[in-house]
Amino acid sequence: MKARKQIFVPGDRTTTRHQVAATVLFADICGSTQLFEEYGNWQARQIESRILELLKGKTAEFDGTVIKTIGDEIMSRFPDAERAMNAACEMQTVIKDDSYLMEFNISIKIGLQHGPVLVEQDDLFGDAVNVAARMVSLAKADQIITTRETVRQLPDDLAQLTRSLGRSWVRGKQDEMEIVEVLWQEPSSLTQVVSIEQEEELRCVLVARLILIYRGATFEVMPSSRGFTLGRGEKSNLVVDNDRVSRSHAEIQFRQGKFILADGSTNGTYLLMENGTRFFVQREEFTLHDRGVICLGRAVANHSPDLIHYECVQA
Template sequence: MSQSRPQTILFADVSGSTRLFETKGDQEARRLIAKVLGALTTVCQQHGGRVIKTIGDEVMCTFPAALNGVLAACDMQRKMGRDIDFVRDSLAVRIGLHHGDALEEADGDVYGDAVNTAARMASLAKREQIVTTAATYNSLSGKIPEARSLGKARVSGKLLPIEIVDLIWQEDTSGMTMVQSAIRLGDPTGGSNARLRLRHRANQIELTPTSQPFSMGREATNNLVIEADWVSRAHALIEFKRGHFMVADRSTNGTYVRIGDDDEIKVHRDELHLRKSGTISLGQSFGVNSGDVIYFDAD
């Protein structure tokens, strides 16, 4: 019988695994990924955690308390940074975690809001980074790692964006700007006045930090539909996260962004911070596709 209880959910995955398969070949890439997941499993168990499952290049763990999960996440990153085999092959992981109620099934698997939020934190994390919710961080006590605010991010199933933080696991933190106050981390005003205005032909749209992700593409279900052969069905997404409006490309042909008078940037299966003002062109360069360009202006 399933039961719900508070626990910390942690996801860790190998950063850049696609490139690993391209450069190392399938067999060697699988061996390296298995070695990383084995090391992460050992660290998890050392901190009283339990591995729920491994999925491809990702491991999912649970811990009885937030502090266990946070300390395990820091030690996972340190393990990756110290192990000569991992360093030699430029292997790294990205980690997301969250403490909350999760439904635990009889077979040991877990589901629910805490799992969804932790998975979202992992998707926001970059290489060698640990991202968690400010609520999880603010619940910690004792000797804890420092953190930096990353602003707010939208999580599926939640009405409003939530505050997120980046945990500082590195032992040498010289040159980093620390956020040591839980009050500052929980400041609800961060980024609340941000605005992004979009213009495409006769359409004018204004996005705020609480807006739903704004989709663009050829398919009719998108918020902005651009019917062109070079535009993918679900081409790109604009979303407020880490305190900024970001455009994320999901297309075959890429998304071309020009900020101010700078040179045009091709974003392909990646994301870019939209700042100041400029243009977004789906699938083709601005010079070729001037009739369907999206103009943006960010505050």
């Protein structure tokens, strides 16, 4: 009798999953592409390796665990927000103080979020992971960005070393979140932060609304609105049916008193200002001001039927 062949199914093994409360931290090296262009592959890789070594060292020092390294970025998990915040501040400091890195003017940016996470094998999943990733994408060089939710988990002395950057829509969240910067450089010179109520009043003074006109139709975006989407997809707030337009091409968000166009497309977004200046953005952000023209996927041309005219209307 012929022996039965045993079949092995890839990934067919028992997986241990459990949920815990933790703080997720992403630390990203700024301008890593320029390092390779300026110093060459070998030296740039040495610089990156040194930075990642220091970041991993600070993670371990504050009882954190490095989950994975993603190119020039590390993702870590900490037992609580206090240790994660201290680690983030020390990460910034150690990069600036390292004798080998000083001549290269290295900067990093950090985003973190506290909340429930699903631990599966050697990886993390969940809302806190997604928000932390969004925070690091919002951060600029030398910044540590988190949310008010995370700050509430901190002791008073650490919570005082923060300032509000206002409210913003975060992808996947139903409500706006208050974005907070951690002031790690000069804690002795902190100033009083603006309250949320004052922030709401301020942004209504700065800009009342954004008017978009497309093919004779008028769209009005208010500061209190959620992200306004543009694209070829039927669910977009403004649908542009053109082959060069991505299904989810761009989104307009209101942050810190300004309307920000965030492009996430394949072919990019072209803008023509009232003074004749032209801009091209692709997978980056652009602040809309005064008035101008937006064209998705192709350069602005007078004969194009797909021009989107915009105007920031002051209060």
